[in-house]
Amino acid sequence: MRHPIARAWQRITDAALSTDPRRRTLVSMALLALLLMASSAGVMLLLAEATQTMNVTAVRWWAAMSVGGLVVMTAFVRSGQTARLGDPSLTIAQMVWTITSGAVAYVLAGEARGIVPSVLAMILFFGTFALTMAEVIGIGVYALTAFGCAIAVSTRFSASTSGYIDTAYALMVFIVLGGCIALNLRIQRIRANLQRKREALAEALAVNRELATRDELTGLLNRRAMQDLMALEQRRALRTGRPLMLAQLDIDHFKPINDTHGHSTGDRALQAFASTVRASVRDTDVLARWGGEEFVLMMAETGPDDARDLLDRVRQAVEALSIPHTTGALRLTVSVGLAQHRTGDTIDQTLERADQALYTAKALGRNRVVLAPPGKGTGGVSARA
Known part of the structure; x- marks a missing residue:
């Protein structure tokens, strides 16, 4: 007999994640994305309170919108209403939302925006295994565009007397973006090769099963x-x-x-x-x-x-x-x-x-x-x- 605590925990996880195995996996991934976004928002709020260069009110609104958007998406995944969609986990929607949020954070962070590239890398790698090659390229292009706009805006309104820091931050963002996109594409090629090998192996096994049960000359059962x-x-x-x-x-x-x-x-x-x-x-x-x-x-x-x-x-x-x-x-x-x-x-x-x-x-x-x-x-x- 299972321990009462274990049974209680099972009931809690079933209520939170669903009892359906497929949906349970999707909800777990959505909750992980939500946790990562909430952690990033927490860091931004901590910096806003500790420094004088960030607009605290704007950061609070940004945190509420960023986390709230993923909360809504997670709720949709948990409800099962996304099951019939081509992207039931809403991976693309979550990545677009978090990339947009990251670009806004880059503008709001001011001199602390050096933390954004690491968050950006985490976002891009998070959805790698759920995307196709075309989707990886599309997300990469969107990320470059969004952060290009963010860099232009932050440079325009930067209070820094030296442009070297802004340039360094911008270069770091593009280096991270380019590296992440290249690695994601490499991962996608590896996945495609593995898929082809799995299909070839399955075909070979099917042929072997057929040969094991069929007479080669007549095609009848052996x-x-x-x-x-x-x-x-x-x-x-x-x-x-x-x-x-x-x-x-x-x-x-x-x-x-x-x-x-x-x-x-x-x-x-x-x-x-x-x-x-x-x-x-x-x-x-x-x-x-x-x-x-x-x-x-x-x-x-x-x-x-x-x-x-x-x-x-x-x-x-x-x-x-x-x-x-x-x-x-x-x-x-x-x-x-x-x-x-x-x-x-x-x-x-x-x-x-x-x-x-x-x-x-x-x-x-x-x-x-x-x-x-x-x-x-x-x-x-x-x-x-």
């Missing part, structure tokens, strides 16, 4: 992927009580094709066979290459009669297939062993029954579909040619 899928379908069939049929398909007399016409012709025959079977079955049926010229077809929520009718159509489509070759056209036939999955059996046991039915189809002359008996043993098979 044996391992099919085993996983059959195990999943077995559990579903057990839960729903709906029938599950498995079929073993074997291309008749395939070895002579390789021996007589070569493996490239055999590969084309396998591809043509896979495409023909895939076009003849339903979208819900799953075909996989089991190995060599052997294939497995899984038919969920399908009874024996419907499965046998479907496989007979597959057999006829394969029989009608013609594969062009230099010496003529190759013809294929297929033998099929079909078995219904029984409650209490494993998938391997069902496949073994389908394999026994396949051997029966071969023994009966090939080019036919044989349904394994529902009970134990191999007798009483039903064949269709």
